[in-house]
Amino acid sequence: MPVTTDNPRPLRRHPLRSVMVTKFTPFPADGGGKLRSLAVLRRLASMGPTTLCCFADGTGDADALRAEGITVHEVPWTPGPLTVAKGILPAGSLSAARFHDARLAAVVREQVARQRPDLLQVEYSQLAPHLRAEGARVRALDCHNAEAALVASYAASAPPLRKVAALVEARLLERVERAGLLAADLVSVVSAKDAERLPVQPRRLVTALNGWEPRPLLEPASDPVAVFVGVLGWQPNADAAQWLAQQVWPHVRASLPQARASLVGRNPSPATLALAGDGLTVTGTVPDVQPYLQQARVALAPLRAGGGTRLKILEALAAGRPVVATSVGADGLEDLVGSGVVVADDPREFAARVVELLDDPARAQDLGRAGAAAVADRYSWDRVLTPWADAVQELVARADPEPPRASPARTLPRPRPGQALAGDGVAGSASTVITDLQQSTLAAFRPLLEGRDVALLDFPNHSNCGDSAIWRGEVAVAEALGCRVVYRCETGTYRREDIARLPESTAVLLHGGGNFGDLWPHFHAFRERVIADFPDRRIIQMPQSIHFQDPAALRRTQQLIAAHRDFVLVVRDHQSHALARTSFDCQVLLAPDMAFMLGARPRTHAATQPILALARTDHETLGEALDPVARAEGLNPVDWGRPRPPAHHPEGFLIRLDLGLDRLPPPLRTLGLLERRQGWIYEWQAEKQLQRGLEHLSRGEVVVTDRLHAHLLAELLGIPHVAMDSGYGKIRSYHETWLADSPLAHVETTAKGAVEKARQLSEELVAR
Incomplete structure (x- = not known):
């Protein structure tokens, strides 16, 4: 059985x-x-x-x-x-x-x-x-x-x-x-x-x-037989079988010609079946693996890829059979190394460990019994679950008596980022900040979006890595809430008729960021155009900071929003929230920046310099600029900027292919291929751009910046950093709203103060 x-x-x-x-x-x-x-x-x-x-x-x-x-x-x-x-x-x-x-x-x-x-x-x-x-x-x-x-x-x-x-x-x-x-x-x-x-x-x-229930030990095996048990139709097991047969087993047979081995498991491919020979048998599906363990003196776990923990190792040990495994094969069961498990990764070394146990029945029996005792003590299902x-x-016990139902969305109170969510695996207060912000985001958008199809507009096909991080976070929140992103476009490829063909239930999402206002007139004009094009369809402006310099521009936006029947304005800081609630006749929500939906990220490489200065060089620098001060201090500041790749470059070719497909006539655009094409090309571009930003920031042991998303991505990377506030308070307001309790983040109001704080953090790291 x-x-x-x-x-x-x-x-x-x-x-x-x-x-x-x-x-x-x-x-x-x-x-x-x-x-x-x-x-x-x-x-x-x-x-x-x-x-x-x-x-x-x-x-x-x-x-x-x-x-x-x-x-x-x-x-x-x-x-x-x-x-x-x-x-x-x-x-x-x-x-x-x-x-x-x-x-x-x-x-x-x-x-x-x-x-x-x-x-x-x-x-x-x-x-x-x-x-x-x-x-x-x-x-x-x-x-x-x-x-x-x-x-x-x-x-x-x-x-x-x-x-x-x-x-x-x-x-x-x-x-x-x-x-x-x-x-x-x-x-x-x-x-x-x-x-x-x-x-x-x-x-x-x-x-x-993973666990195993104790079983009576099998009798010692009489012959030098090894066994590898696993679903042979699973790619990591098929690869392990091939590595064992071709690179390990010849060394075993050369040292111990009487040795035999069985590969036991369901659904072996023809290539796996062809491995049989030279004392090695491939059984395919068997009704019970116990007879094969009974015949074996040693069990094998020769995996080179995989995850989780190997239940077959626990099964073999519980039966009293020692196991020779690779380090990948023993992944998650490191506490059993020396207690029934022997680890080797080189083919010759792996073969030598197998031969030692096959040729020494007493040692194999002692090691197997030690493994059985360890499994019984540490790995019963009741204990591990x-x-x-x-x-x-x-x-x-803590849940509401009835399951939560969707309710009208409302402005969220400021979260408490320093308050830990219970649970293993939440490492440190910085990770807790990120997790709290993700949950605040999902809570804000669940009543608006859960289970709906969405159209995501204004893909950031430019050099600002922060906008790519926002885009990737917007897609992540849609996926987390069970939404299908059925349409994507850039400002230059938007066509009203494309969205008009979508079902009325499809929500339109306007890409978030810091350009709701007249600082970036081109992007704001695009949003106003979409609002005017669809006065009855649900449109959600994803989290923004808001800033208007021209009162006439503010009045024009107020009139468009007041005429819209279902516009939701989501802002990402208290300063913008106060402005939105007093200025616009629509539903207003407060939620974190979408970049936090990316979750904590590891550095892409080790730091190469004590302080990295990332300073903006565009026209949003309204007050004091960080760039000249950092340059005078010898920090050699950089910015996100990167030109569009040339047409012969693979990335440049895909961008131009993307633009060309957008110009197809409408009959071809309705075949469903357009949305699929946009999905993988846009996401690939956004991820590439995001990775460039992460690589930039990973160079510094400490980061000093006047860009909001360098501040946010440094938080995700776990890098101590100093952010200099913008001329209109965008960075300070965001930090105070969501990141005031972060142990990594510091905000200064002057460029000199930001550089001095960065030097202080760098010296503290050296002192440690």
């Missing part, structure tokens, strides 16, 4: 009604993902009435789960190229497309709406869109892997074409993963390393390791 998880002890403190979504019926648990899903499912059932929604792949036994008192709703699994082709656009990535199914979504929505459960528990990041089902008091996401990082790791050992495909899929999957992490009230990961690999910090994060179960109970 396949290995299953024992029935757990009850963990509940209060009866809890839950709906759980996972990929496949998890009983019998014949794979690592099913083992974890089954363990979570049974603990939910121990807390109260539980409903499971999943795919039926032909291998599960739903009746066995129903016999345990679990309600099961299955949807037929129909994999194949057509499923992926239909799902890739709505799902957002290739791997998520395999699990995009309208039937399963309908079942989940129906069960959540009807039961109004305490908990909606979703397994796997690819299924995170189901978190949008309305009616649950608490929404939890269990990440079996840090999926984007996992796919990116494939590229390290892949041939060129697969490397490119893996990197593209990783970028797409990061967007899917980011949306799920932000939508969930609780996120669980299987290791501390996976917590570090997440693309954004969720509001509550716990580490709940307790952090998740405790967090669920706490969040449900």
Whole structure:
């Protein structure tokens, strides 16, 4: 019989009604993902009435789960190229497309709406869109892997074409993963390393390791046999099998000719099956792996890519078999190295460790028993899932008696950035500031946007990296709220008829930033044009700072907004908020700048200079300029600026292709290809521009700047920085509204004061 998880002890403190979504019926648990899903499912059932929604792949036994008192709703699994082709656009990535199914979504929505459960528990990041089902008091996401990082790791050992495909899929999957992490009230990961690999910090994060239930030890093996157990159709396992067979196993056989090995697991490809020979067997699907563990003296985990933790390592150790693993294979189980696990990464060294154990039965038995004792002591499912179960109970106890319903949006009070959100993985007060700002943003926009299609206007096709950060954050908040961005344009490619063809329910989003007013007349004129073109459609001005120099320009904008029936003005600081509420007849909201939806970012490289001065050189420098003062102080200031790439450059070619496609006649523009084209080209351009800005800032151990988004991106990068206020108070007002409690950020009113403060911070870093 396949290995299953024992029935757990009850963990509940209060009866809890839950709906759980996972990929496949998890009983019998014949794979690592099913083992974890089954363990979570049974603990939910121990807390109260539980409903499971999943795919039926032909291998599960739903009746066995129903016999345990679990309600099961299955949807037929129909994999194949057509499923992926239909799902890739709505799902957002290739791997998520395999699990995009309208039937399963309908079942989940129906069960959540009807039961109004305490908990909606979703397994796997690819299924995170189901978190949008309305009616649950608490929404939890269990990440079996840090999926984007996992796919990116494939590229390290892949041939060129697969490397490119893996990197593209990783970028797409990061967007899917980011949306799920932000939508969930609780996120669980299987290791501390996976917590570090997440693309954004969720509001509550716990580490709940993979586990295993103790079993009787197997009898010692009589022959020098090794075994590698895993789903061989999974790319990291297929790569591991190839590396083992081609680079490790010949050295083992050269040292120990009588050695044999079995590769055991479902769905091996023809290339994996062809690895058999020279004492190595590829079994394919087997009903039970225990006989193969019984025959083996040592188990192997030769992975070179992957994430999460290896349940097969725990299974082998629990059976009394030592494990030789790569460092990737033992990822998340480092505490077992020396307690049943031996690590080697070089093929010859890996082979030598395998030979030592195959050729020494007594040592293999001792190491295996030490591993079994460690697993029994540290990795029972009840023990490792307790952090998740405790967090669920706490969040449900604190939740409102009824699930939250959409209510009219209103101005948010200033958040308390220094107040930590409970949860593992929130590292330091600077990270807490970022997480708080993300949650304030989602709270502001959820009543306005959740589940709607949106058109995002005014793509920043210019050199200001701050505007690219805003754009990427706007797309991130749309994705987090389940919105499809169905149309994008620049100011020069906007056509009224394109938006007029969209359904009336489609909201128009005007790109945010610091140009709501007459400082940048071209961009403000564009916004006024859109407002006039669509007086009845919902238009949302994304977070802005507001500044008018000319009273006539202010009056013209006031008249346009007063004539509009559904205009929402979102501002990002108290100074702009006060001006907007007294000047404009519309709904006014206060929310953070969209750049914070990008989450904390690592430096792109080590710092190369003590102080980086990034000083603006455009006409928004209304008061004292930082650039000449920093230059006089020997800091060699730089600005964001970068000219548009030439046509023969790949980026320049794509920009010109983008502009050319915008000039297609209307019949060709309505085929749906335009929106898809704009999506990937615009997002690629914005990400490239953002990366340039992050690379600029990463050069400094300390940053001094008079640009608001150098201030904000330095915060995301965790760099101590000094911001000099603008001539009209934009930076000071934003800092006081949202970042006053940040330990990284300082604001000065003069250029000399800003440079002196930066030198002080630099000296403090040296002193440490």
